[in-house]
Amino acid sequence: MLSEQIIGGFSSPVFDAQSTFRALMDAFARPGSIHAIKAGTQPPPSLSAGAAAVALTLCDNDTPLWLDAALQGAVVSGWLGFHSGAAVAATPADAHFALVADTANLIALDNFAQGTQEYPDRSTTLVLQVASLTSGEPLVLEGPGTNGMASLAPTPLPRHFIEQWKQNNARFPRGVDLVLVAPEGVACLPRTTRIGIVRA
Amino acid sequence: MSTSLKGENAPEIAAYNFAYLDEQTKRMIRRAILKGIAIPGYQVPFASREMPMPYGWGTGGVQVTAAIIGPEDVLKVIDQGADDTTNAVSIRNFFRKVADVETTTETARATIIQTRHRIPETPLREGQTLVYQVPIPEPLRFLEPRETETRKMHALEEYGLMHVKLYEDIARHGHIATTYAYPVKVEGRYVMDPSPTPKFDNPKMHMSPALQLFGAGREKRIYAIPPFTEVVSLDFEDHPFEIQKFDRPCALCGAEQVYLDEVLLDDRGGRMFVCSDTDHCETRRAAGHVGELGAKEAAQ
Numbered sequence: 432m433l434s435e436q437i438i439g440g441f442s443s444p445v446f447d448a449q450s451t452f453r454a455l456m457d458a459f460a461r462p463g464s465i466h467a468i469k470a471g472t473q474p475p476p477s478l479s480a481g482a483a484a485v486a487l488t489l490c491d492n493d494t495p496l497w498l499d500a501a502l503q504g505a506v507v508s509g510w511l512g513f514h515s516g517a518a519v520a521a522t523p524a525d526a527h528f529a530l531v532a533d534t535a536n537l538i539a540l541d542n543f544a545q546g547t548q549e550y551p552d553r554s555t556t557l558v559l560q561v562a563s564l565t566s567g568e569p570l571v572l573e574g575p576g577t578n579g580m581a582s583l584a585p586t587p588l589p590r591h592f593i594e595q596w597k598q599n600n601a602r603f604p605r606g607v608d609l610v611l612v613a614p615e616g617v618a619c620l621p622r623t624t625r626i627g628i629v630r631a
Numbered sequence: 632m633s634t635s636l637k638g639e640n641a642p643e644i645a646a647y648n649f650a651y652l653d654e655q656t657k658r659m660i661r662r663a664i665l666k667g668i669a670i671p672g673y674q675v676p677f678a679s680r681e682m683p684m685p686y687g688w689g690t691g692g693v694q695v696t697a698a699i700i701g702p703e704d705v706l707k708v709i710d711q712g713a714d715d716t717t718n719a720v721s722i723r724n725f726f727r728k729v730a731d732v733e734t735t736t737e738t739a740r741a742t743i744i745q746t747r748h749r750i751p752e753t754p755l756r757e758g759q760t761l762v763y764q765v766p767i768p769e770p771l772r773f774l775e776p777r778e779t780e781t782r783k784m785h786a787l788e789e790y791g792l793m794h795v796k797l798y799e800d801i802a803r804h805g806h807i808a809t810t811y812a813y814p815v816k817v818e819g820r821y822v823m824d825p826s827p828t829p830k831f832d833n834p835k836m837h838m839s840p841a842l843q844l845f846g847a848g849r850e851k852r853i854y855a856i857p858p859f860t861e862v863v864s865l866d867f868e869d870h871p872f873e874i875q876k877f878d879r880p881c882a883l884c885g886a887e888q889v890y891l892d893e894v895l896l897d898d899r900g901g902r903m904f905v906c907s908d909t910d911h912c913e914t915r916r917a918a919g920h921v922g923e924l925g926a927k928e929a930a931q
């Protein structure tokens with residue numbers, strides 16, 4: 432157990448975190464764009480290498496972390512605790528970040544911290560592992576960073592996602608932001624992005 | 632930690648991490664940057680660190696640049712529009728030293744441009760990041776000194792006072808007299824201070840392909856405008872926003888529709904107007920463009 436927890440972090444922590452952050456920053460700045468995560472990690476089973484790289488880049492002992500049922504257990508939390516220092520959040524509403532392996536069965540987005548009207552930044556950023564960013568049902572994205580319109584086709588998505596996301600938009604400036612991690616790379620849906628479905 | 636970069640007796644920055652900041656600080660700033668991008672124009676609080684330079688030197692912008700920069704970046708630093716002022720040279724040298732990055736004066740080559748005051752005349756492109764050094768991030772501060780109150784005003788979108796202030800300008804001067812740090816509304820929601828840039832540059836922020844990040848060190852705030860985001864200068868139907876107009880082209884390169892600085896030529900009152908953006912002026916002259924003064928010199 433212990434050895435599983437201490438191996439597999441960034442091999443070059445400073446530069447791996449920098450390159451992963453730039454992928455995230457570009458993905459937040461241009462919703463719909465997909466950015467490769469070049470930094471390698473070897474996390475325990477269930478946690479993907481990409482999601483692990485995002486966690487190691489952004490999380491530390493200042494950021495309580497919520498894990499979904501698929502990630503709960505000593506191995507993943509031990510690995511994240513060892514490599515990032517992040518403690519597990521008691522409830523989703525206390526989480527600065529949420530790591531989700533079973534995205535299709537995610538609890539409702541409004542369980543997580545939404546920030547306040549004065550401090551909308553005090554919200555949870557959800558890191559969702561998905562199988563693909565390009566082979567799901569195409570979503571049309573509008574809002575800052577999309578230059579009119581962008582698209583993304585992530586799969587799987589949480590239940591009633593389009594409706595949940597509309598409610599998230601309606602809470603602006605409060606609301607959660609999503610980081611979608613797939614083998615192709617990372618894409619982000621900040622709370623400003625409006626989502627529609629392509630109708631055939 | 633409070634060593635000056637320029638002081639003769641300043642000890643060398645002994646052992647520092649890549650890009651000077653420790654990793655925990657970078658993570659904190661990076662988290663703030665992502666929140667800033669997700670909530671365009673909203674001021675995200677962050678725990679600003681001491682930097683080895685005085686506050687007036689743009690420590691907020693320096694911290695933002697330090698948190699994002701990597702070995703593959705090419706950095707340009709401008710103060711006013713110039714690459715060669717003491718402040719710009721010091722910051723450029725700082726990053727060359729602590730991050731070993733390539734630096735440039737060419738706007739088109741840079742991946743990160745740190746600025747105080749100006750947005751380059753050369754249109755920015757997708758993938759570039761413009762980092763502003765901001766002295767006073769709160770546009771409502773001169774109307775309301777209490778932070779708790781300005782936060783509430785932003786929370787409730789209560790921007791009436793700001794319009795009153797601009798309207799008082801009109802009553803007194805016949806037009807809106809504010810020429811620097813002219814307030815903008817971002818994506819129809821937050822009123823934001825575009826740092827001490829001249830209002831001439833405000834239209835360049837609107838739908839810019841580049842990512843714009845703002846760092847205020849002393850005031851501990853980070854905010855952002857994502858690429859392709861609506862940025863509207865506040866105005867009134869009967870007094871629409873207008874940028875400064877210059878009644879002559881640059882004396883050196885002949886450029887029109889650029890921001891000009893007045894330069895004194897001698898102590899008898901001789902003066903000329905030249906591009907504030909030195910890289911833009913040099914690039915134009917290298918391409919053969921000649922202004923009034925250049926033409927006179929050539930004729931002599």
Ligand SMILES: [Zn+2]
Nearest residue numbers: 881884906912
């Ligand atoms: Zn010129």
